[in-house]
Amino acid sequence: MHTRLRIALVAVVVSSALLMVGSMHPWTVWDTKYDTVTVYGLKTSGASTLVIGLVVLAFVVPIARSSPRVGWPIGAMCLFLVALLVSAVHVARVPSPAPEDGAFSAGVGVWLCLAASVIGTIASLSVWHLMLEGGVSLATPSTA
Numbered sequence: 001m002h003t004r005l006r007i008a009l010v011a012v013v014v015s016s017a018l019l020m021v022g023s024m025h026p027w028t029v030w031d032t033k034y035d036t037v038t039v040y041g042l043k044t045s046g047a048s049t050l051v052i053g054l055v056v057l058a059f060v061v062p063i064a065r066s067s068p069r070v071g072w073p074i075g076a077m078c079l080f081l082v083a084l085l086v087s088a089v090h091v092a093r094v095p096s097p098a099p100e101d102g103a104f105s106a107g108v109g110v111w112l113c114l115a116a117s118v119i120g121t122i123a124s125l126s127v128w129h130l131m132l133e134g135g136v137s138l139a140t141p142s143t144a
Helices: 003-023 046-066 073-093 108-133
Strands: 026-031 036-040 103-106
Touching (some): 003 073, 003 108, 026 108, 046 073, 046 108, 073 108
Antiparallel strands (some): 026 036, 026 103
8 A cells, every 4th residue: 555545544543533632622612710510522512423433433443444445534534524524513602702702612522523534524525635645436326
């Protein structure tokens, strides 16, 4: 297997794992002068990014170990784009001026999901490009 292709496959796996880790960390933090309220990803949209990370990981690892000749990079890229959309919408919905006193901020988990989604999208696109460049056929149905 081509070295650049292996690196891109590892980037997809690592991005998927980081997406799952970010899904379980804080997504929203509300600091007031009395207390800090933290909302974790699994209580908001993080559950969907966790599922996306699991699905990508479940498909990438067996395929990468056996043969890279399956057309999964486009599907993985689409899933990472959905995770990117979910994370970006959550960041956009965090209100800038907090009600009353205090401050809302996006937590580390949502930023980790956002970064992992961007890296995963680029890595999946890179795998697809390297497969085309190397002459590896994408998923073509067999005529048996």
